[in-house]
Amino acid sequence: MGKISDKASSDKVSKDLSKDLLDSICSRVHYLTTQMIYQANHRADKEKGDPKVGGHPAACASSLHIVGALHLVVKSGFDYIANKPHAAPADHAFNYILDLFLKEDLSRLSLSEANQAMLGLRAFPKAGEYVFQSYHSAYDCDHHGFLPSGTVGIPPVNAGYMAHAYTFCREHGYEVPDAHFWSILGDSEFREGSVFEAIPDFAEREIGNLTWIVDYNRQSLDGHRITNKDIMSGTDDKRIERTMIANGWEVIQVRHGKKREALFSSPGGQVFKKFIEDELQDYELQALLMLENPEQLKKFIIQEHAQIKKFVEAIDAQMLFDAIHDFGGHDITALVAAMEKSKESKRKPSLIIAHTLKGWGLRSAASPGNHSSVPDEDEMKDLQKNQGLKDDQLFARFAAHSAAGKYCIERGNKILNDIQAEAKLREKNRSFFEKRLHEFGDLPTSLGINLKMASYPHTQWMLGQCTAKLTRIANTKLNSDKALAVDEKPWKLPSEFLVSMAPDVGTSTNLNPSMDGKIFGANVLPDYEAEFGVKDKKLPNLVPSEDQSHRFIRFEIAEGNVTSCVGSYGQIRHQLGIPILPLMTVYDFFVKRAHDQFFYNLYWKSSFILVGTPSGVTLSPEGAQHGWKSDFQIPNQITWEPLFCLELEWILADAIKRHFTYDNDGRSGVFIRGVTRGIDQKLFANLLKRQKRFKLGLDASSRLAPKTHPTGGDLGGALDESTLENIPDSEMFEQIRQEVLMGAYYLIDYRSYAGYEPGDNVLNIFSMGSVTTEAIRASEALLERGIYANVIVVTSPDLLAGNLAQQNDYAHLRKHLGVEASLHLNPIPNGGSVSAEIMTLAGRRVPIVSVHDGEPGLLDNLGSIVGVRQECLAVRKHSKCGRPDDIYRYHHLDAEAIVEASGKVLSETALEQIKLGTNVLREVAGQSTSPTSRAQTWQELWPQMSQGTSGHARDDH
Numbered sequence: 001m002g003k004i005s006d007k008a009s010s011d012k013v014s015k016d017l018s019k020d021l022l023d024s025i026c027s028r029v030h031y032l033t034t035q036m037i038y039q040a041n042h043r044a045d046k047e048k049g050d051p052k053v054g055g056h057p058a059a060c061a062s063s064l065h066i067v068g069a070l071h072l073v074v075k076s077g078f079d080y081i082a083n084k085p086h087a088a089p090a091d092h093a094f095n096y097i098l099d100l101f102l103k104e105d106l107s108r109l110s111l112s113e114a115n116q117a118m119l120g121l122r123a124f125p126k127a128g129e130y131v132f133q134s135y136h137s138a139y140d141c142d143h144h145g146f147l148p149s150g151t152v153g154i155p156p157v158n159a160g161y162m163a164h165a166y167t168f169c170r171e172h173g174y175e176v177p178d179a180h181f182w183s184i185l186g187d188s189e190f191r192e193g194s195v196f197e198a199i200p201d202f203a204e205r206e207i208g209n210l211t212w213i214v215d216y217n218r219q220s221l222d223g224h225r226i227t228n229k230d231i232m233s234g235t236d237d238k239r240i241e242r243t244m245i246a247n248g249w250e251v252i253q254v255r256h257g258k259k260r261e262a263l264f265s266s267p268g269g270q271v272f273k274k275f276i277e278d279e280l281q282d283y284e285l286q287a288l289l290m291l292e293n294p295e296q297l298k299k300f301i302i303q304e305h306a307q308i309k310k311f312v313e314a315i316d317a318q319m320l321f322d323a324i325h326d327f328g329g330h331d332i333t334a335l336v337a338a339m340e341k342s343k344e345s346k347r348k349p350s351l352i353i354a355h356t357l358k359g360w361g362l363r364s365a366a367s368p369g370n371h372s373s374v375p376d377e378d379e380m381k382d383l384q385k386n387q388g389l390k391d392d393q394l395f396a397r398f399a400a401h402s403a404a405g406k407y408c409i410e411r412g413n414k415i416l417n418d419i420q421a422e423a424k425l426r427e428k429n430r431s432f433f434e435k436r437l438h439e440f441g442d443l444p445t446s447l448g449i450n451l452k453m454a455s456y457p458h459t460q461w462m463l464g465q466c467t468a469k470l471t472r473i474a475n476t477k478l479n480s481d482k483a484l485a486v487d488e489k490p491w492k493l494p495s496e497f498l499v500s501m502a503p504d505v506g507t508s509t510n511l512n513p514s515m516d517g518k519i520f521g522a523n524v525l526p527d528y529e530a531e532f533g534v535k536d537k538k539l540p541n542l543v544p545s546e547d548q549s550h551r552f553i554r555f556e557i558a559e560g561n562v563t564s565c566v567g568s569y570g571q572i573r574h575q576l577g578i579p580i581l582p583l584m585t586v587y588d589f590f591v592k593r594a595h596d597q598f599f600y601n602l603y604w605k606s607s608f609i610l611v612g613t614p615s616g617v618t619l620s621p622e623g624a625q626h627g628w629k630s631d632f633q634i635p636n637q638i639t640w641e642p643l644f645c646l647e648l649e650w651i652l653a654d655a656i657k658r659h660f661t662y663d664n665d666g667r668s669g670v671f672i673r674g675v676t677r678g679i680d681q682k683l684f685a686n687l688l689k690r691q692k693r694f695k696l697g698l699d700a701s702s703r704l705a706p707k708t709h710p711t712g713g714d715l716g717g718a719l720d721e722s723t724l725e726n727i728p729d730s731e732m733f734e735q736i737r738q739e740v741l742m743g744a745y746y747l748i749d750y751r752s753y754a755g756y757e758p759g760d761n762v763l764n765i766f767s768m769g770s771v772t773t774e775a776i777r778a779s780e781a782l783l784e785r786g787i788y789a790n791v792i793v794v795t796s797p798d799l800l801a802g803n804l805a806q807q808n809d810y811a812h813l814r815k816h817l818g819v820e821a822s823l824h825l826n827p828i829p830n831g832g833s834v835s836a837e838i839m840t841l842a843g844r845r846v847p848i849v850s851v852h853d854g855e856p857g858l859l860d861n862l863g864s865i866v867g868v869r870q871e872c873l874a875v876r877k878h879s880k881c882g883r884p885d886d887i888y889r890y891h892h893l894d895a896e897a898i899v900e901a902s903g904k905v906l907s908e909t910a911l912e913q914i915k916l917g918t919n920v921l922r923e924v925a926g927q928s929t930s931p932t933s934r935a936q937t938w939q940e941l942w943p944q945m946s947q948g949t950s951g952h953a954r955d956d957h
Contacts, residue, residue: 017073017407022332025097025404026068030361031383032093032118033060035394038380040121053122058359058370059086059186062217062329066184066354067091069335071098072411075145077418078177080162082147082155084184084215085135086371089121092132095142097397098412101130102141106420109141111397117141118395138605144419147604153192154564154600156183156212160202160349161561161568163210165580168499168520168569171546174578175429177422180343183212188220190240194597197558203248206522208346211339214240216329217358218282223368226283235282237353250350252338257326263319268311272323275308285324289357289366294321329356422576429577433493433660440489443657445737446649448487454645456678460613462645463674464510466652467583470495471514475549494581494656499569501553502585503562507540509585509613511552516540520550559586563594563610567601570608570668573659581609581659588612588673589619589626602636602669607659609652613674615641616853617879618770620677620887627879627887629673629854638667638798641769641852642740644684647795648674650737667804675770677884684747687776687791688736689726692752696725703754706783718754742812743799747772748779748791751818756788759824759844763787763902766862768794768852770884771893775851778898789849789902792817797858801865810865821845821867823912844912847905849873851893869909871901903942 037055067087071094075081083091095101101109101117109117113130120131130141135150137143147162149155163181170176185195202210216237218225227236241251255277256264264273284304291297294317301320302309312320328334335354342350359365364373375383381391389396398405437443449465451457473488474495484492500506500514507515521544529535529543542554555562562584569582591598591612601608617627633639642648651672658664688694692704698719705718726732739745744766750756763782767775772793779789798804800813813819824844848870850859856874863870875891888894 019331019333021403021407022068022072025072025398025408026064026332027361028387028398028404029068029090029093029097030061030064031387031389032096032395033057033064033089034362034375034383035380036089036093036118036121038374039119039394040123041374043123052372054372055089055121055374056086056371057089057374058362058364058367059084060088060090061360061362061365062219062356062358063087063184063215064090064360065330065332065335066213066215066356067094069332069339070182071095072332072407073336074339075182075415076179077145077415077420078179078422080145080147080159080179080181082159082181082183083136083149084186084189085149085152086186087184087215088132088135088149091136091146092118092121092140092142096395098408098415099397100142100144100412100415102144102416102419106144106416106423108416115395138603148600151596151600152186152189153194154597156185157194157198157561157564157597158568158600158604159183160198160207160210161565162571163207164202164205164565165569165572166209167207169572169576169578169580171520172548174576175425176576176578177418177425179209181210182339183210185212185214186220187214187216187218187236187240188225190214194560194564197561198564199244199249200247201555201558201561202349204522204524206347207349209343210349211342211352212349213339213352213354215356216240216353217356218286219358219366219368219371221371224283224286229281234278235280237355240351240353244351248348250342250345250348252341252350252352254328254331254334254338254352254354256328256355257331257334259319259326260323260328263315263323266315268314271308272311275305279305279307286366286368288324294318297321297324325357327355327357329354330360426575426577430579431577433577433579436493437660440492443490443494443660444487444653445734446646446653447491449645449649451645451681454681456680457645458676458678459642459645459648459674460510460676461678462648463585463611463613463652463672464512466649467498467500467511468513470498471518471551474498474551475518494660496551497578497580497660498583498656499551499553499580500583500585501555501562501565503555503559503590504557505585505587506552506554509587509611511585512540515542515552515554517543518550518552519544519554520546520552521554522546559590559593560597562586563597563601566608566610567597567604567606570601570606571604573607574605579660581607581656583609583611585611585613587626588615589628592630595632598669599634602634605636605668607664607668609655609670609672611672611674613672614676615673616675616769617875617887617891617893618675618677618853618884620879620882620884622881623879623887624881628875629858631855631857633798633802634669635803636666637669637671638796638804639671639673639802640796641673642795643769643772643793644679645681646684646733646737647740648672650740651795654741666807667798673769677770679770679773683776685729685732687747688732690721691746691749692721693735693749694726694732695721696727698724702752704752705754716754721753739816740795742816743796743805744792744794744812744817746790746817747793748776748789750788750790753788755786757824758822758846761787761906762790763847763849763906764790764792764819765898765902766792766794766848766850766859768797768850768854768859771851771853771888774888774893774895775898777895778902781895781899782902787902787906792819794852794859801859801861813862813865819846819848819862819866844909845869847871847909849898849901849905851898851901853893869905871905873897873901907942 034057037057040053040055063084067090070081096114096118099108101114109130117130120129122134123131125131132140136146136148138148147155147158159181166176166179229235232239244251263269288297298312298317298320302312338352342352357365359370362375363379364370398408447466447469470491473484473491476482476484500511502509502511519542523545527543566582566584569580573579616629617623619626640651642651655670692698703718704721736745756762765775765779775791779791782789794800845868847868848863850862850870851873852859854875856872860872873893880890
């Protein structure tokens with residue numbers, strides 16, 4: 001049940017392909033790999049204090065024949081490999097020997113360029129030369145068909161979900177090549193939690209085009225692995241085997257080489273086999289491997305294991321020594337046979353356990369400290385000499401006329417042809433779908449969701465409305481009775497490629513319509529609920545099928561799996577030109593469980609949408625433990641936090657359009673945060689209409705006034721804004737849509753109001769997400785005190801003040817929004833004569849108060865960017881349960897806290913002093929003294945300032 005014979009037949013290996021030939025190629029690659037690492041650690045430009053380069057030659061040697069079997073025999077150019085990180089140089093060396101270092105146009109590097117690349121392991125390309133990043137990288141010249149693998153435990157999972165994505169594409173009628181997905185894992189890596197989360201999922205999804213290979217060398221970075229054989233009823237390979245069989249995988253053990261097999265077949269050999277497989281502990285085996293004297297090794301085995309004394313005494317010490325070192329993971333024909341066997345299972349994923357020796361072929365073999373060791377010059381020269389190379393031949397391929405040379409040329413050409421064929425297929429698919437995309441015109445800027453009947457909707461609800469509409473469009477035939485509306489037809493193709501998924505929170509994140517009867521997966525049982533008449537029609541139908549209309553991938557509670565899946569599906573656009581757009585929902589707090597996977601997706605430049613909802617302490621009933629919203633800024637990410645439902649619709653439509661038009665470089669990972677707190681959507685238009693720019697018939701000199709002025713003073717002919725006519729809503733919202741997609745917009749804008757005096761009674765409140773309701777209330781309260789508090793809603797911190805904003809020097813913040821650090825000079829009240837007033841000017845800037853439901857780092861750099869005083873109101877402590885009003889007050893995110901913070905920054909800004917130069921003073925009315933400005937508070941430094949109190953001094957308990 002699930003286990004395949006240890007002695008997998010090698011008959012499938014071509015008779016024309018001898019083990020000696022393959023071994024000779026592997027031997028050359030062993031040298032090339034080691035030389036590559038040696039040169040990287042002995043560069044001429046190395047300076048004292050530089051970090052070590054490393055390169056892990058022992059780990060490369062351990063995986064040598066596993067990697068060799070794939071490169072030299074088994075894999076096609078359509079297959080994908082996730083290699084264990086520490087064996088990356090071995091991959092590069094095999095690609096070197098096969099002449100598969102390629103340029104962007106898939107032409108080959110010249111020999112000199114290839115040799116230079118071999119010298120550039122972990123080097124910085126100072127003159128544009130080809131180099132290799134650490135582990136595998138999308139920037140390497142042999143990255144074709146490889147997954148980046150610097151993060152242990154993550155790439156094998158991504159490989160599995162890529163295999164699933166290929167099946168999805170094939171089942172939905174798209175053209176994909178016949179590909180197999182391979183992952184090489186270290187035996188310590190196999191203990192990663194990410195790996196164990198995925199194991200049952202891959203089997204249940206019947207991912208048969210997936211093979212994992214465990215490089216079972218019994219060593220880790222810190223030394224020999226010590227596992228509890230008695231408690232686990234066997235060595236770790238047995239535990240792995242039982243675990244995988246129990247989880248539905250096929251398992252193949254590749255334990256023994258030909259020398260061991262010969263001994264097993266000799267008289268009494270089965271006793272020796274039992275000793276090797278069942279009685280010898282891994283730690284003891286590693287100790288035996290460190291013995292260099294065969295006689296000593298034989299003596300210790302007899303001394304410690306009386307049950308095999310008779311057999312051991314009867315054989316030659318050297319024969320025993322060779323057998324102990326003869327691991328199946330270094331028998332390339334046995335590995336090829338196992339790999340080919342693993343491909344036969346079409347419904348189950350397969351695991352190969354390849355028993356290997358860490359440091360095979362090196363003096364450091366089996367040494368507990370060999371993980372980071374690099375051979376010395378003497379050993380390197382011996383390896384070079386054994387290859388028949390001269391001292392100045394650091395890197396060399398086989399002569400073209402030799403058997404090995406001929407084979408490498410033929411094999412390299414075959415793989416390259418496949419790579420080029422996949423590139424042609426990618427361009428063919430991309431061209432086809434680009435034409436289909438524009439069949440009904442350009443994509444609209446919104447999905448046309450009707451909000452008129454919605455009562456206090458929230459952004460999570462709006463997500464459900466958008467995805468429900470896209471699901472309906474996807475499954476509506478163009479020639480059906482229920483024909484699509486004209487403005488819906490452009491969404492036809494994008495909706496067909498939207499694949500949604502969630503870690504058991506699809507219903508609670510409003511994806512019900514996308515799930516109902518649309519679960520993609522192996523149909524393993526009949527719909528008994530329907531058959532027995534007990535199906536609740538109010539709940540989504542979750543019975544899986546592989547129907548073409550099914551595009552929701554259901555998961556158990558495994559955030560890491562879903563994040564890896566969304567990343568793998570998001571790569572299909574790049575790999576095959578099939579523009580699948582995966583959308584994942586997750587409770588925002590639990591994004592942290594998959595940060596590693598999320599980072600990997602962004603490094604890999606995957607294109608996807610992740611919606612974290614509900615988010616922050618706004619999830620107030622569950623705020624005690626689920627309320628923390630993290631600030632993490634990773635390249636290739638764009639984060640959004642919409643306030644109004646229209647904003648979310650615009651953001652989603654823009655993200656979809658950018659994905660399908662390949663216009664999302666540097667921002668292909670879209671992270672949207674939603675909430676379940678409803679907001680009066682009429683606020684949006686009502687507040688915007690108070691702005692001068694949306695009024696009709698006004699000129700540049702026109703000044704507005706609130707309906708009632710707080711001071712009751714003379715506004716000098718200012719116009720009551722509430723009496724003025726506005727431009728059409730469609731025009732107003734189109735302007736705001738553009739600003740929303742730039743990262744921020746003015747919701748309350750007093751810049752054209754009478755009485756507005758920057759440097760005296762003006763500040764900017766930046767708010768993000770649901771707490772904007774508190775900023776609105778605060779602005780209204782401040783106006784009653786004569787303070788004009790603009791409210792600028794932040795929709796994307798990345799575009800306003802993060803990585804994406806830095807690329808254009810924060811242009812939207814500084815230029816489009818006009819937030820800057822001009823020093824406004826104002827005379828002191830009762831300052832006296834003109835000359836006296838000049839000498840007592842108060843210099844003040846327009847300060848900032850920011851408020852957001854999350855870590856301070858999300859918005860706390862606004863003031864430093866523009867050069868003004870900022871008070872950042874954010875979540876700085878663990879939360880509690882309660883209503884949003886209670887929770888916002890508890891965290892000082894409420895209107896009162898914003899008002900107090902506003903007074904604080906105005907007061908502190910008022911303390912900024914102006915010192916006049918001597919020459920200026922002499923020119924002013926003949927004055928000869930050198931006074932400084934008499935600093936005044938705003939309204940005498942805000943009443944609470946002198947008492948040392950502010951909003952933060954309120955009761956925290």
